Amino acid sequence: MMNGDDPRDDPRRRRVPPQAGRPGGPPLPPGRGNGPRQDRPLPSGNDPTVRRGNPPGGRMPPPGDGPTVRYNPAPRREPPASHIEPTQVLHRDGRGEPLAYSQMPPEQPRRHAPPQRPVPHREPVRHAPTQRPVPHHDAIPPRRTPPPPDAGRQARPPRRPRRRHPFRWLMLIVVALIVGLIAAVIHLDNSLTRIPALTSYSDRIGNTPGTNWLLVGSDGRGDLSTEQEQELATGGDTGPERTDTIMLVHIPSSGPTTMVSLPRDSYVSIPGHGKDKLNASFALGGAPLLVQTVEIATGLRIDHYAQIGFGGFAGVVDALGGIEMCLDEPIVDPLAGLDLPAGCQELSGPEALGFVRTRATPRADVDRMNHQRLFMSALLKKATSMGTLANPFALWPMATGVAGSLKVDDGDHIWNLAALGWAMRGDTVTTSVPIGGFDDTDVGNVLLWDKSKAPGFFEALANDQQIPENLLTR
Incomplete structure (x- = not known):
């Protein structure tokens, strides 16, 4: 700066007087x-x-330093x-x-809007609706919630409940029973031995009402061992097969069944062989000749044929557990291996065979025919009883024993035999051909039919009628 110059004239050196209200300055006016x-x-x-x-560095310059500058x-x-x-x-x-x-100038105080407070919303006053009586209901108890699964186990999805079908299971059981029954029937039917017993011949009698069976018990021993022959007391081989029992069974359309014994010593005409004993026809021509001889002698057409031997007969009795018989007199027959006391008793297979074969009685063949009819009735009654039919352990051995020991005609089946047993389960009329006496002929001692009663006897059966009481032989 030059001499003579007043520093106050320098604008940079001009000093601003202290302002009021700051340190060193005058007080603020009121x-x-x-x-x-x-x-x-x-x-x-x-x-x-x-x-x-803001000033550089954030600081205000000190007063008196340069021109008055205010940072704003x-x-x-x-x-x-x-x-x-x-x-x-x-x-x-x-x-x-x-x-x-x-x-x-003095700073005006800030005016803020008054704090707002929420005002609750109020609905306009309304009158209460008309109250109606509400029926009282008992409170429903809350359902019990099952406890939660264990924390360590993973919860499984609920299983879909299975629908039970009892009717379906019942149908399956019924179908299984039906299938099993059909299979059993087929097996039994195939077990039968079939022979051509019913054959056609000239002048054969036409069909007669009702159903006629010819039942034959033969003395054949071909299927027996030596031990069985000794046990059954058959007496060994006696030549050609013969018949010990011949029965005619007539099943009418209505009414009781009639069982007729045909004595084996009956003196009849045998086609192609003249007059001879009835059982001789079986020995001469087998079952076909026997059937033809019976049809000619009785005037009845035979519809079914069944034949059983010694072993099969005893096996059927044992399968049924024995047959109970009541005897009026004791029977002792060493040839038949029989020693039975009087009274009711249960006969085994060998004892039953000896009972239907013995002649060691006062009337010989007549008593023998009565024994056969009585035993056959008792046998069929037990075979068709509910105790046997409802017990498979008794029914099946009996059915297999019968099917395995029978010989039937080619056209017969196991259901035909079942129908025969069912027809004879109830009351059965048992009788014999009216007997006229005995006579000695060139073929030996023979039994003669009553010529006055026999025609009416067989005519009633041929007409499917009950035999008159005066023609029955008890």
Whole structure:
């Protein structure tokens, strides 16, 4: 600086007097505070004495250092226009001398909107609806919730309940029984031995009402061992097979069944062989000649034929567990291996065979025929009883024993035999051909039929009628 120059003339050295309200300055005049002054306009935005923003380094320059410069931060948008920051320089008319800090207009207190409190919404008052009586119901007890599964176990999805079908199981059982029954019937039917017993011949009698069976018990021993012959007391081989029992069974369309014994010594005409004993026809021509001889002698057409031997007869009796018989007199016959006391007793297979074969009685063949009819009735009654039919352990051995020991005609089946047994399960009329006496002939002693009664006897059967009481032989 040059001599003679007044430092006060240098604008850079001009000092600004202390402002009111600052240290070293005069006190604020009364009525003036920090609020903005209302009588002075705010400085414009292009005032050179006002620097916008914060000073460098964030510090204000000390007073007396250079021109009076006030830093004012950049104007904010939030405060209203009437608000004046204390760092702003105010001019009286916007262009004149800046205002001192003590001359700044007082700052107006901020007015905030009163705090708002939520007002609850209230519905307009309405009248209560008309109450109606509600019926009382007992409270439903809460369902019990099953306990949760164990934490260590993984919960399984619920299984779908299975639908039970009892009707389906019942149908399966019924079908299984039917199939089993059909299989058993087929097996038994195949077990039968079939022979051509019913053959056609000239002048054969036509069909007669009802159903006629010819039952034959032969003395054949071909299927017996030596031990069985000794046990059954058959007497060994006696030549050609003969018949010990011949029975005619007539099953009417209605009424009781009639069982007729045909004595084996009956003196009859045998086709192609003249007159001879009835059992001789079997020995001469087998079952076909026997059937033809019976049809000619009786005038009845035979529909079915069944033949059984010694071993089969005893086996059927044993399969049924024995047959109970009641004897009026004791029977002792060493040839038949028989020693039976009087009274009711159960006969085994060998004893039953000896009982139907013995002649060691006062009337010989007549008593023999009566024994055969009585035993046959008792046998069929037990075979068709509910105790046997409902017990498979008794029914099956009996059925297999009968099927395995019988010989039937080619056209007969196991169900035909079942029908025969069912027809004879109830009351059966048992009788014999009316006997006229005995006579000695060139073929030996023979039995003669009563010529006055025999025609009417067989005529009643041929007409499917009951035999008159006066023609029955008890």
